[in-house]
Amino acid sequence: MFILPNSDTMIILEGEYTTWIVLLSVVIACLASYTALSMNERIQQNSFFSRNFWLALASIAMGMGIWSMHFIGMSAFMLPVSMEYDIIQTIISIFPAVFASYLAFYISNKKNKNQWSYIIAGITMGLGIASMHYIGMSAMKMEAKFVYKPLVFIASVLIAIIVSYVALYIFSTMRRFTRNLVIKIITSIIMGLAVASMHYTGMSAVVFYGETELMEHTQHAHSMNIPLLILFVTIGISIFLTFSGLSSILDRYVDYRLNYFDALTLLPNRRQFEKKLEMPFSHGSLAIIHLHSLEKWNSGYGYTFGDKMIKEVGQKIIQHKPELADAYRIEGNRFALLITGQHYYEQFKESLEKIMFELMQPIEIANHTFVIDMVCALSTGDREREKMQLFSNATAVLQHSSIEYKHEVIEYDPTVHIYSFERSIIQDIDKAMDDRELFIVYQPKIGSNKEIIGAEALLRWQHPSYGFISPGVFIPALEENGRITDVTDWIIEQVCQEMAVWIENHYPLRGVSINIPGQYITSPRLMDVLKKSVSKYKIDSHFLELEITETSVINNIENAINSIGEFRKYGFKVALDDFGTGLSSLSYLKRLPITTVKIDKSFVDGVPESEKDSAIIKAIIVLCHSLNMNVIIEGVETEAQVNFLSHMPEKPGIQGYYYSPPLKREDLAKWIRNFKEQKEYVSQNK
Numbered sequence: 001m002f003i004l005p006n007s008d009t010m011i012i013l014e015g016e017y018t019t020w021i022v023l024l025s026v027v028i029a030c031l032a033s034y035t036a037l038s039m040n041e042r043i044q045q046n047s048f049f050s051r052n053f054w055l056a057l058a059s060i061a062m063g064m065g066i067w068s069m070h071f072i073g074m075s076a077f078m079l080p081v082s083m084e085y086d087i088i089q090t091i092i093s094i095f096p097a098v099f100a101s102y103l104a105f106y107i108s109n110k111k112n113k114n115q116w117s118y119i120i121a122g123i124t125m126g127l128g129i130a131s132m133h134y135i136g137m138s139a140m141k142m143e144a145k146f147v148y149k150p151l152v153f154i155a156s157v158l159i160a161i162i163v164s165y166v167a168l169y170i171f172s173t174m175r176r177f178t179r180n181l182v183i184k185i186i187t188s189i190i191m192g193l194a195v196a197s198m199h200y201t202g203m204s205a206v207v208f209y210g211e212t213e214l215m216e217h218t219q220h221a222h223s224m225n226i227p228l229l230i231l232f233v234t235i236g237i238s239i240f241l242t243f244s245g246l247s248s249i250l251d252r253y254v255d256y257r258l259n260y261f262d263a264l265t266l267l268p269n270r271r272q273f274e275k276k277l278e279m280p281f282s283h284g285s286l287a288i289i290h291l292h293s294l295e296k297w298n299s300g301y302g303y304t305f306g307d308k309m310i311k312e313v314g315q316k317i318i319q320h321k322p323e324l325a326d327a328y329r330i331e332g333n334r335f336a337l338l339i340t341g342q343h344y345y346e347q348f349k350e351s352l353e354k355i356m357f358e359l360m361q362p363i364e365i366a367n368h369t370f371v372i373d374m375v376c377a378l379s380t381g382d383r384e385r386e387k388m389q390l391f392s393n394a395t396a397v398l399q400h401s402s403i404e405y406k407h408e409v410i411e412y413d414p415t416v417h418i419y420s421f422e423r424s425i426i427q428d429i430d431k432a433m434d435d436r437e438l439f440i441v442y443q444p445k446i447g448s449n450k451e452i453i454g455a456e457a458l459l460r461w462q463h464p465s466y467g468f469i470s471p472g473v474f475i476p477a478l479e480e481n482g483r484i485t486d487v488t489d490w491i492i493e494q495v496c497q498e499m500a501v502w503i504e505n506h507y508p509l510r511g512v513s514i515n516i517p518g519q520y521i522t523s524p525r526l527m528d529v530l531k532k533s534v535s536k537y538k539i540d541s542h543f544l545e546l547e548i549t550e551t552s553v554i555n556n557i558e559n560a561i562n563s564i565g566e567f568r569k570y571g572f573k574v575a576l577d578d579f580g581t582g583l584s585s586l587s588y589l590k591r592l593p594i595t596t597v598k599i600d601k602s603f604v605d606g607v608p609e610s611e612k613d614s615a616i617i618k619a620i621i622v623l624c625h626s627l628n629m630n631v632i633i634e635g636v637e638t639e640a641q642v643n644f645l646s647h648m649p650e651k652p653g654i655q656g657y658y659y660s661p662p663l664k665r666e667d668l669a670k671w672i673r674n675f676k677e678q679k680e681y682v683s684q685n686k
Contacts, residue, residue: 032065100128
């Protein structure tokens with residue numbers, strides 16, 4: 001293996017490289033590195049496919065790339081002898097590269113690792129590459145023989161190990177930059193050149209020799225089918241890249257389905273329903289079908305039975321709904337049908353009556369025949385205010401005390417339903433605060449370095465009779481009847497109490513923001529409540545941020561400026577919410593002594609696809625930072641939006657469903673732990 005025979009009839013054979021094939025081998029190595037880098041990147045992301053799946057694909061891509069590079073490189077080396085390859089040994093030579101790549105990627109992607117992890121991974125992969133190379137060399141069948149130069153042989157193995165260590169280190173340390181295409185390409189080229197350098201160093205260790213008589217009768221030949229090998233490698237790499245792209249699309253689609261569709265009925269869910277209501281439309285009619293006593297069926301026959309019942313109802317609604325109507329499942333026992341734009345209201349009502357007639361017919365499930373009690377509430381509107389109140393009006397019908405579940409279609413009547421609903425809310429609000437029917441959820445805010453910079457406190461109401469009541473329904477009623485200030489005082493005390501616990505337990509929350517309604521911002525009572533609450537729970541005032549809207553200060557700007565100044569003096573932070581939705585935001589922005597500007601969701605919805613929206617949000621962020629104000633972007637829901645905002649020099653804070661929906665306090669604690677663990681894992685792998 002290392003000793004050259006001493007014979008007078010022996011001659012040393014000199015080979016030549018075909019330049020274009022050498023270059024092709026390097027390109028193949030770079031493509032394989034790019035593919036493996038993409039697969040390895042997917043390991044760190046939330047995916048429909050498991051982590052081990054991407055780990056295996058990354059290993060196969062890298063292993064096959066190394067193998068292909070070797071045999072294409074061998075094809076570039078021309079000797080004056082005929083040569084062919086042993087098929088079995090050639091196939092066997094693939095496995096060391098793939099197996100070593102798997103072990104190396106597995107070690108380098110472990111959660112807790114240090115330099116020794118990289119060294120072990122580098123040695124593993126380097127030995128795998130070397131084994132693949134020299135097994136591949138032994139697969140050659142030719143009339144010449146060969147031995148290795150010991151020092152160069154050892155050098156080639158060391159190069160393989162060192163190169164693997166460097167490559168894997170790049171994999172880990174450059175991971176945070178790999179979404180940048182240019183950096184990913186540069187990294188792939190470095191890795192491809194590293195793999196190729198090992199191969200050609202190994203080839204320089206080989207000394208080919210043969211007998212003189214034999215060489216005189218040998219033709220210059222190679223049996224390798226280069227076009228076929230090139231085609232095979234190109235197809236293989238293309239398949240990996242294509243599959244990686246398709247899987248990314250699939251992941252996005254699965255994420256979209258999970259967030260915007262009901263898993264049981266496959267209908268759009270409440271989130272998509274609310275987004276639809278927020279869209280501009282000229283006319284609209286909304287029907288809510290409410291199933292009565294769903295708990296009775298679940299407790300009597302089990303949740304599987306209840307699920308089948310819901311699916312059956314959903315299918316009948318889809319089957320008989322008007323063509324122009326969109327169907328949604330907005331709650332466990334409620335479906336919605338929404339028509340926007342010009343339509344015939346009477347025909348829509350007739351269609352609803354047909355649906356209710358179909359749902360009145362007995363349903364058979366698991367040898368049980370039964371009729372589900374239900375009712376349909378209907379509201380319509382063709383003016384801006386009426387369109388905004390479609391949902392609250394339909395809800396008011398369902399919450400009226402006279403409602404009966406006899407498969408009727410009941411139209412909203414403002415003289416009957418709104419008075420009863422508002423009166424019920426006002427009567428029940430004190431009991432709701434005392435019995436914790438009202439509760440607070442918190443939506444985290446994430447800073448530029450992926451740290452938790454705070455959370456927004458949001459109010460929810462789970463009514464014992466009406467079920468979940470939307471804030472868009474009960475808050476306007478509380479405001480109109482003067483009870484919203486009492487509820488705000490209750491929120492402030494609850495947040496301060498919770499904040500004291502979080503501070504004691506070292507939660508990484510820098511503060512909580514509370515929405516302050518209307519003219520309450522200028523009321524002396526608000527300052528008294530704030531001072532008493534922070535004093536009672538022994539927390540610093542800077543942990544609270546008061547969120548105000550432009551409309552709450554615009555009509556009383558001088559008093560608002562004075563009040564906000566007092567809050568700032570005492571240490572409270574003040575944020576201007578829904579910035580940009582009013583007409584006078586810019587003219588008052590420099591006068592209000594606020595600490596934070598919250599940019600409305602409508603400005604980020606079109607980012608980054610819309611150049612105009614992107615330019616506008618950039619301009620607003622730059623303006624706010626020039627005034628030394630913090631910026632929070634609300635309603636961020638997609639990875640593309642996060643990437644766009646994160647790459648801005650000013651790096652605003654982010655709040656939205658991309659990171660987390662509003663959470664109850666116990667769920668927030670779990671989310672914070674998981675977020676910290678994920679951040680630590682990413683940090684250790686940088």
